[in-house]
Amino acid sequence: MNITASLFMWALLPAFGAASYVPAIVLERRLFIRERADGLYQVFTYLAAKLLEELLLSLILTLVLSTYVFYGLQLRGTWVVFWLVYFVDLSVGVVLAYLIAALSPNMDVANAALPAFVVTLLFFAGQLITLDSIPDWWQWYSRIDFLRYAWGALMLNQFEDHNVNFAGDVPVLKYYGLQGGDKWAYIGYLALFWLAFTIMALLALTFVRHQKR
Structure with missing residues (x-):
C-alpha cells in the first residue's frame, strides 16, 4: 500500500506543481499582445x-529527483522508465498550465481552474477508485485522464515482474485493473496528451482574446 500510494503521489505532483507555470502566460499577456501586434514573432515561436x-x-x-526517489525508496523495475514517466508527466503539466492560463482572463480564474480540474482527474486515475469500480458512464473520463497513464506506467514498472498479492490475496496489478497493460504504451499515451495540450494552448493563444478595446 505504501508503494502504490507513493507512486500515485509521484504521478500527481507534476499536475499540481503546474500551477507555478501559470504566471508565465497570464502576467506576460500585455507584453505578448503588444509584441505580437508589432510583428516581432508568431504565436508558435512564443x-x-x-x-x-x-x-x-x-x-x-x-x-x-527521480534518482533520489527511485533509489531512496528502493523501488523495483527500471530507473529509466521511472524517470521518463515523471519527465513526460511534468511536461504535460506545463502545457496544461499554459492552456488554462491562455483560456483564463486573469490569475484568479487560472489559479482556481487548474487545481479544480486536476482534482477531478485525481479521482479517475485508478488509485482512489479502481478502474473496474468506475461507473460505466464515467469510464470515458478515466480514459482521457493523463494521470491514469502516468500512474499506470509506474505501477507496471514496479510490479509487472513481481506481481505481489494485495487485498483479498489478489495480485496488485489485477486489483487495480492494470494486469496485462503495457508501460511503454502508457508513456506513449502521455506523450499524446502533451501534443494535444500543446496544440490547444497554441490555438488558445492565437484566437482567445481577453483584452478590451
Whole structure:
C-alpha cells in the first residue's frame, strides 16, 4: 500500500506543481499582445520558446529527483522508465498550465481552474477508485485522464515482474485493473496528451482574446 500510494503521489505532483507555470502566460499577456501586434514573432515561436526553456530545466530537475526517489525508496523495475514517466508527466503539466492560463482572463480564474480540474482527474486515475469500480458512464473520463497513464506506467514498472498479492490475496496489478497493460504504451499515451495540450494552448493563444478595446 505504501508503494502504490507513493507512486500515485509521484504521478500527481507534476499536475499540481503546474500551477507555478501559470504566471508565465497570464502576467506576460500585455507584453505578448503588444509584441505580437508589432510583428516581432508568431504565436508558435512564443510558445515554442517558453516550452524549450521550461523543458530544459525540467530535464535536469527530473533526473536529480527521480534518482533520489527511485533509489531512496528502493523501488523495483527500471530507473529509466521511472524517470521518463515523471519527465513526460511534468511536461504535460506545463502545457496544461499554459492552456488554462491562455483560456483564463486573469490569475484568479487560472489559479482556481487548474487545481479544480486536476482534482477531478485525481479521482479517475485508478488509485482512489479502481478502474473496474468506475461507473460505466464515467469510464470515458478515466480514459482521457493523463494521470491514469502516468500512474499506470509506474505501477507496471514496479510490479509487472513481481506481481505481489494485495487485498483479498489478489495480485496488485489485477486489483487495480492494470494486469496485462503495457508501460511503454502508457508513456506513449502521455506523450499524446502533451501534443494535444500543446496544440490547444497554441490555438488558445492565437484566437482567445481577453483584452478590451
